[in-house]
Amino acid sequence: MLEDLGCTCYNPHTYRLEEGSHRGVNKAQLELKKDHDPKGLLNPGKMIAWENEHYEYDLSTHYPYEGLQSNNL
Numbered sequence: 001m002l003e004d005l006g007c008t009c010y011n012p013h014t015y016r017l018e019e020g021s022h023r024g025v026n027k028a029q030l031e032l033k034k035d036h037d038p039k040g041l042l043n044p045g046k047m048i049a050w051e052n053e054h055y056e057y058d059l060s061t062h063y064p065y066e067g068l069q070s071n072n073l
Contacts, residue, residue: 018048023057025049 002009014020017029030049033040040050048055 015046016048017046018055018057025053025055 011020017026018024026049030047030053033047033050044050
């Protein structure tokens, strides 16, 4: 896997920040969103952390379809 070699890999097939490139909750970004969009009206669903501040990225669930699991590539 490329990550084992030190490469950073992003998931271009997701619209959520935490699953695409951030790989977890960015607390500063979440606080900024809460300050500027307290009701969460802008880009709803874009941040998993909006509903789950303790979300942890899990590479084993990165690809939802079994055929796309990294160990099958």
